[in-house]
Amino acid sequence: MSDLYANSRSTTDTAVRKKDVNPTSGMCPICIKDCKILCEVGKSALRGREVLYPDTESFGHSTASSNKDYGLDWSDFQILTEALGAKGIEPNSDVATFPNVDISTVAGGVHLSVPVFTAGLGSTAVAKNYWDGLAVGAAISGSMQVIGENVCGMDMDAVITKGKVTKSPDMDFRVKRFRDFWDGKNGNIVVQTNVEDQRLGTDVYALSKLEVDIIERKWGQGAKAIGGEVRIYDLKKAQELKKRxxxxxxxxxxxxxxxxxxxxAFKTFERHSRVGFPEFKGFVEDIEWLRDQGAKKVFLKTGAYRPATTAFTLKCASAAHIDLLTIDGAGGGTGMSPVPMMNDCSTPTVYLQAQVMNCVKIMKENGMYVPDIAFAGGFVNETQIFKSMAMSDLGSGPTVKAIAMARAPITAVMKATYFNELSKKNDLPSGFAKVYTSDPAKFMIAYNELEEKFGKDVKKLPLGAIGLYTYWHDRIGVGLQQLMAGSRKFKLDCIARSDIASISERATRVTGIPLISDIESDLMTRILLDGSSNGSAVKSKMTKKQSVAVKSRIK
Incomplete structure (x- = not known):
């Protein structure tokens, strides 16, 4: 596969003079002196390490991702629909309608109204800038909001006594903002901790002072395998962070x-976190210690490391009885992940989930505890969610209980916030305003629904929060209900591995999910020649046999 973009990427705001680039280097076939276009090599000669990161000028109001084709993604699978019978509901045309599909789930012991939640958003500027919409949006959606790493350490108003945080207004605000609209039943707030946070005592502070119930340890993310990075615009702040x-x-x-x-000469400093080096015994003891400190549930977030490390992670999570393990595939980021790392490091999501399912199969066969699993890594819609959950079924329902997102929720909040700002300035795109009006109460389609629920308090909801609610409930939620009704699966735990088929040889080879051309070919003949009126009896018998065969197809 040629790397046509090796020397010109939108993420680094670079370009080339000619279209017919060298397929290996991405450079123009002839590079000349008098060219004012900045390619990656040229810009790197001027700005050095800055070119490692996505569009530094938009930091704090942008997210970034890989633009590499990994050769296998969720589009390589097709959802199989059904007409005979239904699961999770009475097979009655007046009852089995798509609005009656139940898309709620329980992930790590937390009930979610929708099977999605926001992955850790911490000290990066884009998380802080849009926290109001993200936290309130997650709360009114009945979902989880994970407060990411380094929040206390980056809080310039934090009080640190003998190396431990004893007060952090920023952390206090983030927890409180979620709880302002939380119903106390659906979803919850989670505090994530990395190496720096553990040294600072962020976990103890959150548990004891803020009465947080859930702590998530972090080993990494799909966008990068090194510590978290952010940009610092103030010299004094950069000096203080070094002292910390x-x-x-x-x-x-x-x-x-x-x-x-x-x-x-340069406008920003880079703040980096240290990387961790987990050990089996130390990790298990650490999780026991967290529970002794008052953590009711403990999660683990990990990146897309090599296969052996994936197996090690699952072994640790099993031994420590982690409640929820979130696994993040390559390669997107929420602000400052290095572009080369997003593109060319770590395991892409579908490949990674195939590895994880191989491990889970072995664990189940040997009686090991398997935690609830959430996957992250480029998810944006309901078809991808359905396929991930279907792939995770090993005969007793999906192991993947929810999907974690970061870039998509941020985009939903940013877009809703921005269009509200444009409406105030009477500067909405003319075509949009003509179709949807210039009134947020009208062009935000879920506004009336939320007004009915919250009454006058709907005006207290940030428009960004309404945007996130609309994206999760009105788009992904309804879309998922439709897909599931099409497969005649009316509860999430009814989704099965047999509900999807591969449409590429690579997809079959990597995941073990058979090609659509091979599925049920023998069953078709038996149904046609069966003496019953509709062949449902044969199909029912074959389904039981296939449920056993499913396991053997997983490599």
Whole structure:
């Protein structure tokens, strides 16, 4: 596969002069001096490490992802529909309608009204800038909101006593904002902790001072396998973060660096977190310690590491009886993941889930505890959610209980917020305003539904929160109900591996899910020649046999 974009990517705002680039380097066949276009090589000669990161000028109001074709994604599978019978509901045309599909789920012991939640959004600027919409949106959606890493450590108003956080207004705000609209039953707030957070005592602070119930340990994410990064625009803040133990590049205490910053040679510092080195015994003991501190549930978030590490992660999660394991496939990020790492590091989501299911199959066969699993990594719609859950079934329902998202919820909140701002300035796109009006109460389609639920308090909801609710409930929720009704599955735990088929040889080879051309070919003949009126008896018998055969097809 040629790398046509190796020297020009939208994520780094680079381009090339000619279209017929060298397929290996991505460079123009002839590179000339008098060219004002900045390719990756040219921009790197001027800006160096800045070109490692996505469009630095939009930091805090953008997200980024890989633009690499991994050769296998969710489009390589097709959802199989059904007409005979129904599961999870009475097979009655007046009852088995798609609005009656139940898309609620329980993930890690937490009831979710929709099978999606927001993955860890921490100290990166885009999370802070849009927290109001994200947290309130998750709460009114009956979902989980994970407060990501480094929030206390990045809080300039935090009080740190003897190396431990004893007060963090930013963390307090993030927890409170979710709870302002939380019904206390559906969803919950989760505090994520990395190496820096554990040193700072963020977990103990959240459990004891803020009465948080759930702590999530973090080992990494699909966008990068190194510590979290953010940009710092203030010299004093960069110096303070270095004093707190963070890695800050370039060194804000170096007089030459300070002069270059003041002269405008560069505009931002980089703050990096340390990477962790988990050990089996230490991890299990750490989880026991967290529960002793008051954690009612403990989650683990991990990235898309090599296969052996994936197996190690599942072994640790099993031994520690983790409540929910979130596994993040390559390669998207919420702000500052290195572009080369997003594109060319870690295991893409479908390949990764195939590895995980191989491990889960072995674990179940050997009587090991299997935690609830959530997958992340480029999910944006209901078809991908359905397919991931279907792939995770090993005969007793989906192992994947929910899908974690980051970029998509942020986009939903950003877009709703931005269009509200445009409406106030009477600057909405003319075509949009003509069709949907300039009134947010009208162009936000779920506004009336939320007004009925919250009454006058609907005006207290950030427009970004309404945007997230609309995206999750009115789009993904209804879309998922329709897909499930089409497969005659009316509860999420009824979705089965046999509900999807591969439409490429690679998909079959990687996942073990048979090609659509091979599925039920023998059953077709038996139904046609069966003496019953509709062949449902034969189909029922074959389904039981196939449920056993499903396991043997998983590599």
């Amino acid at each position: 133990g963070y890695i800050v590049i370039p060194d804000p205490e170096d007089p030459a660096v300070q002069k270059a910053f003041k002269d405008g």
